[in-house]
Amino acid sequence: xxxxxDIATDMESTGGRQDTKEVILDAAEKLFAEKxxxxxxxxxxxxxxxxxxxxxxxxxxxxxxxxxxxxxRGAIELNRARARLLREAEERAGGGTPPVREIVxxxxxxxxxxxxxxxxxxxYNQFVAFARGDGPAEARxxxxxxxxxxxxxxxxxxRALPHLPQHEVYWRLHFAMGVQxxxxxxxxxxxxxxxxxxxxxxxxxxxxxxxxxxxxxxxAPYTVT
Amino acid sequence: xxxxxDIATDMESTGGRQDTKEVILDAAEKLFAEKxxxxxxxxxxxxxxxxxxxxxxxxxxxxxxxxxxxxxRGAIELNRARARLLREAEERAGGGTPPVREIVxxxxxxxxxxxxxxxxxxxYNQFVAFARGDGPAEARxxxxxxxxxxxxxxxxxxRALPHLPQHEVYWRLHFAMGVQxxxxxxxxxxxxxxxxxxxxxxxxxxxxxxxxxxxxxxxAPYTVT
DNA sequence: GCTAAATTCAAACGCCCGTTTAAGTCAATG
DNA sequence: CATTGACTTAAACGGGCGTTTGAATTTAGC
Numbered sequence: 001x002x003x004x005x006d007i008a009t010d011m012e013s014t015g016g017r018q019d020t021k022e023v024i025l026d027a028a029e030k031l032f033a034e035k036x037x038x039x040x041x042x043x044x045x046x047x048x049x050x051x052x053x054x055x056x057x058x059x060x061x062x063x064x065x066x067x068x069x070x071x072x073r074g075a076i077e078l079n080r081a082r083a084r085l086l087r088e089a090e091e092r093a094g095g096g097t098p099p100v101r102e103i104v105x106x107x108x109x110x111x112x113x114x115x116x117x118x119x120x121x122x123x124y125n126q127f128v129a130f131a132r133g134d135g136p137a138e139a140r141x142x143x144x145x146x147x148x149x150x151x152x153x154x155x156x157x158x159r160a161l162p163h164l165p166q167h168e169v170y171w172r173l174h175f176a177m178g179v180q181x182x183x184x185x186x187x188x189x190x191x192x193x194x195x196x197x198x199x200x201x202x203x204x205x206x207x208x209x210x211x212x213x214x215x216x217x218x219x220a221p222y223t224v225t
Numbered sequence: 226x227x228x229x230x231d232i233a234t235d236m237e238s239t240g241g242r243q244d245t246k247e248v249i250l251d252a253a254e255k256l257f258a259e260k261x262x263x264x265x266x267x268x269x270x271x272x273x274x275x276x277x278x279x280x281x282x283x284x285x286x287x288x289x290x291x292x293x294x295x296x297x298r299g300a301i302e303l304n305r306a307r308a309r310l311l312r313e314a315e316e317r318a319g320g321g322t323p324p325v326r327e328i329v330x331x332x333x334x335x336x337x338x339x340x341x342x343x344x345x346x347x348x349y350n351q352f353v354a355f356a357r358g359d360g361p362a363e364a365r366x367x368x369x370x371x372x373x374x375x376x377x378x379x380x381x382x383x384r385a386l387p388h389l390p391q392h393e394v395y396w397r398l399h400f401a402m403g404v405q406x407x408x409x410x411x412x413x414x415x416x417x418x419x420x421x422x423x424x425x426x427x428x429x430x431x432x433x434x435x436x437x438x439x440x441x442x443x444x445a446p447y448t449v450t
Numbered sequence: 451g452c453t454a455a456a457t458t459c460a461a462a463c464g465c466c467c468g469t470t471t472a473a474g475t476c477a478a479t480g
Numbered sequence: 481c482a483t484t485g486a487c488t489t490a491a492a493c494g495g496g497c498g499t500t501t502g503a504a505t506t507t508a509g510c
Contacts (some may be wrong), residue, residue, distance in 0.1 A: 020487080038263035042468060050490055057469060059487095119420040132410055134261040134359065144413040154418065168434070170419040175438050177414075178407025179400045185357055186402065188369040193379065194395040208449045209393070213400050216445030217438040224433045245457080267498060275461055282499060408451095 064136040075125030075169035079149040081110035262360035289361040299349030304374040306335035
């Protein structure tokens, strides 16, 4: 009488069509990108997905578990893309250290690229930005603990910036993430501020802008203490 | 039988003690900094404030109106501090253009400083970060439209960076706000990432770090197109 | 010290929430 | 072709929500 109620990790299980789960995840991603977790009701969500109200509890177990499943799906996809670009940059450097600019590109390009092409990961990033302040404690802790893939970037940056103490590399990587977040959270303010001059319309231009800014910040002279 | 129910703009009105309104605002600021608007109930809020459940509706008219009043109180305070620092920097430049670094300091110092001293504005910043994804549409639009005080910084930066096109100044100012936001929203991730190495403990060190990073980003060479 | 307004209070209102239930549908299996 | 198990469905559940009410209480003016 129940499928993925306890743990939502089965991918094909027995043979029931996989459709409904994906439909729910897609609708949830879209809505959670527009409003916060608490502000989206299951009635609204299931109606948008075109499924029955009980479907979420049947397939995921609870609203909380749906959020966690959603986070998992997106994180895997995004981190895989980032890791691939970083690996390619390292191979290009022939075992040496890639330039800061290329490490930065590997960090920011996937998220920006997805924002322009698929709606999928664009929404994921916005959703993550919101989820930090809302939702079940378990999901928020997962977001904070899931830093393993960032460690690879911290390591690579530390090698490329050997004059910086380790903790400064962490701080600047943290700021770099903040710059990325500003692409998903406050674009309306930027559009208003610039009188419509600045918009998310040209992928390459936006990417170049972000990479320039973040690279310059990472390479800034170290003056603290 | 009613006081500020329709519009919550009266400051002293007739003579009822001002205490309750302030107590509610303080409690709300604290809670909205921890959780999102939707996730905080009036029962929880009024209990934390030590007032009756109906007090919010009596003094502010509704939960939505409380959020807007709260935003107003904090925005005025923060913008006033920023404007004062910018004015002082401009006076120091003797009618000329202050260096980028000093403009940046005027932009970021108030928020950082308040984060360390009073609890008041520290919470306000966190609350604003959350409010963008939640709460009544009216409040969110207000946050996006309230960019007047940022225009002053955009203008000052454009003068200090005459080689940049106007829209690029807007973009980089936008990124600077993103870096600031990262101080309120994702600190837990930074602490985990750095193994506890990075923390919000030393005001001057944090401020210097942010100013260095943002200044370098603003002064980065312009390569787009 | 009385009056009238301002504020507080406990109780209730109706609504929508996440979740559960139990009957119903449908495809695959033996 | 009956049976089984996965899935869908409509309906209901208890509970917490924002808000309203009307009486009790406090405060200020004459």
